[in-house]
Amino acid sequence: MRFAVTARGDERSHMLKEQLEQALMERGSHRDTVTPEIVISIGGDGTMLQAFHSYLDQVEDITLVGIHTGHLGFYADWRPEEMGELIQHIADNNVATVEYPLLELSIDYADGSTNQLLALNECTIKSFNQTLVCDLSIRGEYFETFRGDGLCISTPSGSTAYNKALGGAIVHPALEAIQITEMASINNRVYRTIGSPMLLPKHHDVEIRPVNPIDFQLTYDHYASIVHQNVKSIRCRVSDKKVKFARFRSFPFWQRVRESFLAEERS
Incomplete structure (x- = not known):
């Protein structure tokens, strides 16, 4: 699978980006920042918005997924400690998607x-x-x-x-x-x-x-x-046009709302 990774400018996000790219390439995926199939955002919702606009001309051909290095976001819902699970899903090409208007x-x-x-x-x-x-x-x-x-x-x-x-x-x-x-x-x-x-x-x-x-x-x-x-x-x-997000596991919208505004993040 062809992938691209965008990261927030902080040191932690940059380190995770390097680790993620290395792990995906070791499992047979190919880094392609020009025509990726999946774009992985590391940071927060702002980083995801930046990734979306970076590939706006390919919005119907890519799938987005986010790793948050701050608070839980609406677009970035994977935690750094879950990155191994995410890498395995991507390497297996086991990508289910949801579409947003x-x-x-x-x-x-x-x-x-x-x-x-x-x-x-x-x-x-x-x-x-x-x-x-x-x-x-x-x-x-x-x-x-x-x-x-x-x-x-x-x-x-x-x-x-x-x-x-x-x-x-x-x-x-x-x-x-x-x-x-x-x-x-x-x-x-x-x-x-x-x-x-x-x-x-x-x-x-x-x-x-x-x-x-x-x-x-x-x-x-x-x-x-x-x-x-x-x-x-x-x-x-x-x-x-619609944007596609990868959903490798169930994370219902209303659960996302509750955890963002009414409860602490998942433990």
Whole structure:
């Protein structure tokens, strides 16, 4: 099996990376950082997001698996002391997978150009020094004019990240949906928004059109870019592409939620 390993920059993660690569090659697997079949992330969920974006052009052809060297993550669920078991599964080519939906962003500019992005967790739209004002349309129909600090559009697997901190719902990744969650919206006698998170199914999309001519920041996963005043609209939908994660053992999503937020890690 062709494999690639990405690691967080700390010494422990780097040491585990070297040990893992050596052990896999001794068992007949081949290191291939260009066209791997499986990509192993060592670190945390942030390292997994980096691995995902590093192989974004091959997202449907690779399988991801994570070893966490910090706290239990939603994407990195193997512990360093379990690495021998993981190596054996990979060497035996005993790979079962689960698929998670992705968020597709399509940014249209006033000059007619378009930029398309994929996100595993979420995208956020924030203003810098002024209130963000934008029109939201769902399935091509005007829904509301948002005024506030910003918006977060998340995937089900990303619903436990920034979305949860904003008061959004935790959504099981088996649901092909995106969630829109507000950041400090303005609601008074004059201005109103829905004021609660909204789930959109796969066949729905949301179009966000800036109203006030200000610069704002668009982030997707852990990447950030400054989007200037020539943005005409940002369209968000469930992508037709999915990301695959290796599941060599049962680790149900709700157990993952419980251990991340309500209980100590497995002993």
